[in-house]
Amino acid sequence: MQPIDPTIALEGFGPGVEDRVRPVTRRSGADRWFRGVVTGAGAFTLLLMGLIGLFLLVRSMDALRAAGPSFLTTAAWEPDGGAFGIAAVLLGTALIAVVALALAVPVAIAGSIFITDYAPARMRTPLVWLVDLLAAVPSLIYGLWGRAYLQPKIIPISDWLSTHLGFIPFLDADRAAGFAASTFVASVVVALMVLPICTAVMREVFSQAPPGEKEGALALGGTRWGVIRTVVIPFGRGGMVGASMLGLGRALGETIAITLIISPTFDLGRLTRILETGGNSIASLIALRFSESSSFGISALMAAGLTLFVITLLVNAAASIVVARSRSGAATEI
Amino acid sequence: MAIVELVRDDATTAPDAARPIRFRRVERDDVLAIGGAAVAASALAWLLFTRFTAAGVNLGMFVVGYVVFLLLVWGIGREQYDAVRARDLVARAVFWSVGLLLIVPMVAITVYTVAKGVAALTPNFFLEDQSRVGPLSPPSVGGASQAIVGTLEQVGLATLISVPLGVLVAVFLNEVGGRLARPVRMIVDAMSAIPSIVAGLFIFAAFILALGGQLSGFAAALALSVLMLPTVTRTTEVVLRLVPGGLREAGLALGATEWSTTRHVVLPTARSGIVTAVILGVARVIGETAPLLLTTLGATAMNANPFSGKQSALPLYVYRLFQLPQEVAIQRAWTGALVLLLLVLVLFVTARIIGGRGAGHISRFRRARLAREGLA
Numbered sequence: 001m002q003p004i005d006p007t008i009a010l011e012g013f014g015p016g017v018e019d020r021v022r023p024v025t026r027r028s029g030a031d032r033w034f035r036g037v038v039t040g041a042g043a044f045t046l047l048l049m050g051l052i053g054l055f056l057l058v059r060s061m062d063a064l065r066a067a068g069p070s071f072l073t074t075a076a077w078e079p080d081g082g083a084f085g086i087a088a089v090l091l092g093t094a095l096i097a098v099v100a101l102a103l104a105v106p107v108a109i110a111g112s113i114f115i116t117d118y119a120p121a122r123m124r125t126p127l128v129w130l131v132d133l134l135a136a137v138p139s140l141i142y143g144l145w146g147r148a149y150l151q152p153k154i155i156p157i158s159d160w161l162s163t164h165l166g167f168i169p170f171l172d173a174d175r176a177a178g179f180a181a182s183t184f185v186a187s188v189v190v191a192l193m194v195l196p197i198c199t200a201v202m203r204e205v206f207s208q209a210p211p212g213e214k215e216g217a218l219a220l221g222g223t224r225w226g227v228i229r230t231v232v233i234p235f236g237r238g239g240m241v242g243a244s245m246l247g248l249g250r251a252l253g254e255t256i257a258i259t260l261i262i263s264p265t266f267d268l269g270r271l272t273r274i275l276e277t278g279g280n281s282i283a284s285l286i287a288l289r290f291s292e293s294s295s296f297g298i299s300a301l302m303a304a305g306l307t308l309f310v311i312t313l314l315v316n317a318a319a320s321i322v323v324a325r326s327r328s329g330a331a332t333e334i
Numbered sequence: 335m336a337i338v339e340l341v342r343d344d345a346t347t348a349p350d351a352a353r354p355i356r357f358r359r360v361e362r363d364d365v366l367a368i369g370g371a372a373v374a375a376s377a378l379a380w381l382l383f384t385r386f387t388a389a390g391v392n393l394g395m396f397v398v399g400y401v402v403f404l405l406l407v408w409g410i411g412r413e414q415y416d417a418v419r420a421r422d423l424v425a426r427a428v429f430w431s432v433g434l435l436l437i438v439p440m441v442a443i444t445v446y447t448v449a450k451g452v453a454a455l456t457p458n459f460f461l462e463d464q465s466r467v468g469p470l471s472p473p474s475v476g477g478a479s480q481a482i483v484g485t486l487e488q489v490g491l492a493t494l495i496s497v498p499l500g501v502l503v504a505v506f507l508n509e510v511g512g513r514l515a516r517p518v519r520m521i522v523d524a525m526s527a528i529p530s531i532v533a534g535l536f537i538f539a540a541f542i543l544a545l546g547g548q549l550s551g552f553a554a555a556l557a558l559s560v561l562m563l564p565t566v567t568r569t570t571e572v573v574l575r576l577v578p579g580g581l582r583e584a585g586l587a588l589g590a591t592e593w594s595t596t597r598h599v600v601l602p603t604a605r606s607g608i609v610t611a612v613i614l615g616v617a618r619v620i621g622e623t624a625p626l627l628l629t630t631l632g633a634t635a636m637n638a639n640p641f642s643g644k645q646s647a648l649p650l651y652v653y654r655l656f657q658l659p660q661e662v663a664i665q666r667a668w669t670g671a672l673v674l675l676l677l678v679l680v681l682f683v684t685a686r687i688i689g690g691r692g693a694g695h696i697s698r699f700r701r702a703r704l705a706r707e708g709l710a
Contacts, residue, residue, distance in 0.1 A: 027592070034593035038510050041502035042518040045563070049521045052528070052560075055539040107432060114433030118426065127436065129686065134440050136682050138621020140649050141447060141671050144656055149446050157393055192439050199436070223418055225425035246527075253529025255624035256653065283531045287627050298538075305535040309528065316527040320520070 053309065060303035062296060071303065076266050077285060079293070079300035086304055088266040092183065092280030093308075096258060097251035099187035099274060100194060105244050108198035113228060115199075116206040128203070135196035143260035146189035151261070154188055155179045158275040173276040181263035183271065183279035189257050194247035201246060205239025206232055242323030249315045253308060255283035264288065282308045367410045368427050375403035403427070444675065451672030454665050459673075464651070465635040469660050478670055480636040481651035484551055487640040488630070488647055489620055491555035492562050497612050499559075500566030501601075507567075508574040509582075509596055526564035533560040534625030542629070549631055551640030554647065557625035566615040573607025574600065610689035617681040621674050623649035648674055 027035070064071060067084060074085025115127050162173035173179065209232045217227045233240075258281050265271060265278030286301050293301060379399030383392070407427045411420025454473035460482060467476035503522065507515050537557040541547040577600050585595035601608070626632070632650040637643050648670055656667035 030593045031591045034591070034596070035510055038502050038506040039512070039514060041499055042506035042514055044499070045503055045518055045521050045525065045567075046514075048560070048563075049525060051540065052532070052536045055536055055544070056532070059539045059543065107435065110429055110432035111436045114429040114436075118429045119433060127433070130437060130440055133679070133682055136617050136678050137440075137443060138623075138649065138674055138678060140621050140623045140652060141443065141675055144652070144667070144671050145443050145446055148450070149442070160393065195436075195439075223422035225422040226418070228425070249527045253527070253532070255529060255531045256649075259624075260653075260656070283529055283624065286531050286535065287624055290628055291631065302535060302539060305532050309532045312527050312529055312532075313524055316524055320523060 053306075056302055056306040056309060060299055060306050063300035063303045066296075067300075067303075075268050077289065077300075079297040084300050086282065086307055088268060088271060089280045089282045089285045089304065090307070091268065092262075092271050093252055093282050095183050095271065095274055096186050096190055096254075096279060096281055097248055099184065100190035100251045101244060101248055103188060103191035104195045104198055104247060105240075108195055108202055108243070108247075109240060111195075112199045112202035112206055113232065115203050116209075117224065117228060117232065131196045131199050131203075134192075135200065139193060139254060139257045140260075142189055142193050143257035146185065146192075146257060147261050150189060151180060151185050154185050158182065158184055162275045170272060170274050173273050177270070178277045179275055181261060181277050181279070183262065183274040186258045186261045186279055186281075187274070189261060190251050190254050193254060193257065194250050197250055198243045198247040201243035202236065202240055205236045205243070209235045238322055238325065242319045245315055245319035245322065249312050249319065252315065253283060253312050254281075255287050259284035259287045363414075364423065364426060367414070367423060368407055368430070371403050371406035371410060371427070375399050375406055378402055400431075444679075447668065447672050447675050450665070450668035451670075454669040455672060459669055463634070463636045464646075467634070469658070470662060473662060473665055473669070478646075478648065478651050478666070478673075480633065481646040481648045481670065482673075483636065483638055484630075484633075484640070484645040484650075485620065485648040487638070488551050488554045488558060488626075488645070489616055491552060491640060492558035492619060493612065493616060495555065496559035496562040496566055496615060500563050500611070500615070501570050501608060503563075503567045504570035504574055505596060505600075507571050509592070509600065522564050522567050525560075526568065528560070529624075530557075530561055530622050531624040531628070533557045534628035536560065537625070538628045548642070549629060549644050550642060551630055551637075551645035551647075553629040554626050554645070555640065557629050558619040558622060561622060561625070562615040562619050565618045566611050569611035569614055570604070570608055573604045573611065576607070577603045606688050610685045613681050613685040613688070617678050617685065620677055620681070621649055623653050626650050627653075 063079065063084070066082075067074070071085045073087050074083055075088035075091075076083045076085065077089070078084055111131075115124060115131075119127055158173070158179035159175075161171055162175070162179070166172040179185075213231045213235075214227050217231050222230065258279075262279035262281070262284065263277055264280050264284070266280065267278065270276060270278045271280060282304050286305055289297065290301060376399050379395050379402060382398065383395040404424055404427060408420050408424050411423035456474060456477075458474060459477040459479075461479055462475075462477040463480040464476050464478065465480075503518065507519055507522075534557045537553055537560070541553050541556055542549065547553055581599050581603060582595055585599045586592070590598070626647050626649060630647065630650070631644045632654060633644045633646045637645045639645075652667045652670040652674065654667075655663045655670070658664065
């Protein structure tokens with residue numbers, strides 16, 4: 001049952017949470033304390049987020065001032081030698097995330113439609129469990145499994161792709177360099193990690209497709225696929241975009257699985273040949289270099305972390321806006 | 335985090351009275367058509383790749399087999415009905431195969447981790463630490479007790495920090511609200527997207543560089559609580575929203591203050607949901623490795639004091655050993671990974687079971703206690 005919402009009974013008294021039934025008498029001392037403490041906790045989260053940005057900014061000022069605009073264009077990471085910038089790691093992060101999404105999103109769309117519209121009722125709950133469980137597996141275990149089990153299975157595929165489809169940009173590779181520890185291998189593992197997140201959000205969206213319209217399409221003689229094509233997918237379009245962007249945010253920030261799999265490279269040519277050995281990402285750069293860095297090196301890593309922080313916030317904010325603006329998103333939260 | 339969804343999913347039922355038509359019935363004809371096509375396609379692909387050519391079992395076989403499968407399904411639909419039904423049948427075959435594909439990774443990860451890790455899962459893994467372990471010591475020597483103690487303390491401290499705060503924020507969002515609620519909700523959402531390594535960087539900058547704290551289990555706990563806070567807050571908020579408004583009104587109408595209504599009515603009603611929120615928060619951070627790399631580095635000897643000195647943790651233990659060249663070390667890493675995976679599975683299933691109960695559910699033990707107190 002839906003909880004009885006007092007605001008419905010009080011229609012006309014104005015909108016919003018403020019208009020829950022309130023005691024008419026003046027609030028007691030205990031309540032003023034209660035509201036103060038609880039509001040303080042809310043304000044603290046705002047403060048905490050501000051502090052995260054502020055501390056990263058302050059600590060990265062040394063490095064940013066020394067590097068200037070070249071921080072964005074240099075494809076190397078030798079802070080103590082003076083040449084460092086995020087061009088290579090940013091490109092590597094973006095490549096891993098984009099390839100991962102290209103693999104995960106189609107599967108997530110089909111999987112979530114399967115859960116909402118095809119799976120027999122008895123299969124539905126176990127599948128939802130399974131998807132949620134897949135999201136709960138630590139990224140460390142994905143990394144171990146990806147390197148030990150998945151990588152040997154992917155290498156022949158990379159080999160095949162580069163041999164037969166090597167004329168397509170990004171898919172060419174230097175066979176001598178090998179196919180292990182590549183951007184592609186990391187992308188497949190990250191795809192498995194964002195798959196459950198995308199599937200869960202899309203399932204939520206598709207399950208809210210208006211029953212009236214679905215039944216209308218059926219009544220007009222539509223098949224099940226017809227209903228999905230004409231009602232469910234158009235309804236869920238905004239939610240699909242939002243879910244993909246949410247997945248993008250996770251893929252960009254993924255650290256330990258990528259660190260375990262790629263062999264870091266700063267060669268831009270190598271980075272863009274995604275099947276070939278060698279990849280990079282901001283998060284894995286931080287994880288790998290942190291313990292051996294001088295204090296200036298740490299400042300440079302803070303600058304890289306700040307970049308990652310800002311990018312994930314922007315992607316996430318964009319996702320929320322897309323979802324909130326879409327027809328399906330108004331009632332959905334991500 | 336997607337796992338947040340499960341509470342809402344369990345606790346709410348379809349909101350509108352008009353129950354939508356759900357056609358889930360699996361038609362016998364369709365099963366026969368799709369199943370038959372699948373058998374025929376796999377047989378054909380197998381023949382093509384192993385008997386007619388010497389390609390052997392490879393990816394190409396599966397791709398060719400799948401394409402043949404879809405063509406066959408389409409052909410059967412075309413033959414029996416018409417183009418529209420044929421497309422419907424093909425769509426059904428595609429969705430079913432993707433749906434079944436969803437099961438593969440979880441099974442593969444679990445089976446592989448168990449197979450790799452179970453051999454070294456002996457009592458000494460839990461009882462001994464790593465200080466006397468040489469690079470070639472057999473798995474029967476030494477263990478990960480220092481890492482297990484470290485993880486328990488770090489996650490415990492993170493829970494102590496983030497749960498009260500998370501519940502307070504959720505109470506603020508749902509019970510008090512006001513102009514601040516919108517930005518707070520937005521920030522909590524944004525916080526759940528912070529990459530875990532950034533949380534580690536923040537604690538390093540704020541706690542270790544600025545406040546002069548040391549690399550320790552406590553620093554790790556602080557970083558973990560930054561990651562745990564949004565999970566706890568969002569799950570708790572969803573649960574509080576399900577507490578019937580009538581209960582609040584009854585409390586207030588009896589003259590109770592907002593504080594005692596929240597304390598004695600709202601929170602107890604949402605008890606099981608809050609427990610679920612805590613468990614999901616713990617499951618979220620228990621396997622986090624990246625922030626620990628920046629805040630506590632790890633250690634091979636037992637250090638039971640989280641406030642002083644470097645401390646090990648299970649994810650760090652796995653991460654470090656996995657990168658060593660020795661077979662034995664990698665085997666230890668898998669055992670650690672297995673323990674982590676089991677912990678997450680147990681936490682998750684517990685959360686599901688508790689979360690599956692409705693708001694206000696009174697457990698057997700609690701009912702007995704209430705009966706003793708003469709309340710029920």
